[in-house]
Amino acid sequence: MEHKTKLIVRGGGDLASGVIHRLYRCGYRVLVLECRRPSAIRRKVSFGEAVYDGTSCVEGVTGRRITEVSECQNVWDNGEIPVLVDESGEAVRELRPDALIDAILAKRNLGTTREMAPLTVALGPGFEAGKDVDFVIETQRGHNLARIISAGPAAPNTGVPGVIAGYGKERVIHSPAAGNMHNYSEIGDIVQKEQIIAMVDETPVRASLTGVLRGILRDGYKVPEGMKIADIDPRREQKKNCNTISDKARCIAGSVVEVLLANGVLP
Numbered sequence: 648m649e650h651k652t653k654l655i656v657r658g659g660g661d662l663a664s665g666v667i668h669r670l671y672r673c674g675y676r677v678l679v680l681e682c683r684r685p686s687a688i689r690r691k692v693s694f695g696e697a698v699y700d701g702t703s704c705v706e707g708v709t710g711r712r713i714t715e716v717s718e719c720q721n722v723w724d725n726g727e728i729p730v731l732v733d734e735s736g737e738a739v740r741e742l743r744p745d746a747l748i749d750a751i752l753a754k755r756n757l758g759t760t761r762e763m764a765p766l767t768v769a770l771g772p773g774f775e776a777g778k779d780v781d782f783v784i785e786t787q788r789g790h791n792l793a794r795i796i797s798a799g800p801a802a803p804n805t806g807v808p809g810v811i812a813g814y815g816k817e818r819v820i821h822s823p824a825a826g827n828m829h830n831y832s833e834i835g836d837i838v839q840k841e842q843i844i845a846m847v848d849e850t851p852v853r854a855s856l857t858g859v860l861r862g863i864l865r866d867g868y869k870v871p872e873g874m875k876i877a878d879i880d881p882r883r884e885q886k887k888n889c890n891t892i893s894d895k896a897r898c899i900a901g902s903v904v905e906v907l908l909a910n911g912v913l914p
Contacts, residue, residue: 652912654670655763658695659694661688664694664705665897667900668904670903676727680736687864689861690890693798697730711727715731732843735828736763745765746907747766748769752786753773754771756779761781766782792898820852826849827878834858836859845877858881863877
């Protein structure tokens with residue numbers, strides 16, 4: 648059965664990929680727009696990795712890099728998700744999507760407008776529902792996670808990760824220097840506090856706590872000082888979940904589908 652509804656999702660990181668995966672499973676045809684150098688930490692659950700490797704796989708669903716919008720149909724026909732490098736949204740004019748979801752999560756608007764599609768949705772802070780886009784989905788952990796906002800903004804960015812097992816800001820590691828990543832540890836490894844998990848050129852990157860290395864930037868990625876480069880989960884039992892979509896991403900994905908269905912954008 649052919650599904651004619653076409654969606655664009657800007658961004659292919661882990662939260663975006665949770666949304667993309669859900670949309671795919673619901674029967675929507677999705678085109679993912681990514682930047683030239685995606686910086687996903689949770690790379691094993693990010694469709695944007697296709698930019699580097701040609702393909703990516705998230706829970707059994709394949710993303711495939713394309714170079715032209717005209718290639719979308721063949722990729723969709725093969726049961727895959729096309730991923731296109733397009734930082735400015737040029738593909739919007741050619742594809743003319745039924746809805747557009749901004750899932751870049753840059754904490755600011757990088758050019759998405761309500762004119763891009765009949766229905767526009769954005770994830771997290773940096774957007775005002777009813778002005779920049781039609782709807783905003785709350786991404787901050789807590790009681791309002793995934794709440795659909797029809798007027799006004801999401802909660803402002805605190806800069807502090809949500810608390811897991813008593814740890815908040817300690818879970819995230821920022822680059823101690825500018826330079827190129829040289830990884831010693833891999834996603835899914837159990838690491839010990841103060842263990843050297845990578846080098847940024849000649850500067851060691853040490854684990855901030857003991858736990859599972861949930862995510863780390865690609866080996867060789869060039870980073871500025873202070874950039875987020877790794878994420879540790881203090882719960883060792885979460886090792887088995889490093890290759891699966893997070894609870895947060897699934898929750899947000901459900902709200903995106905709700906917005907689409909409630910506004911008549913059917914697969």
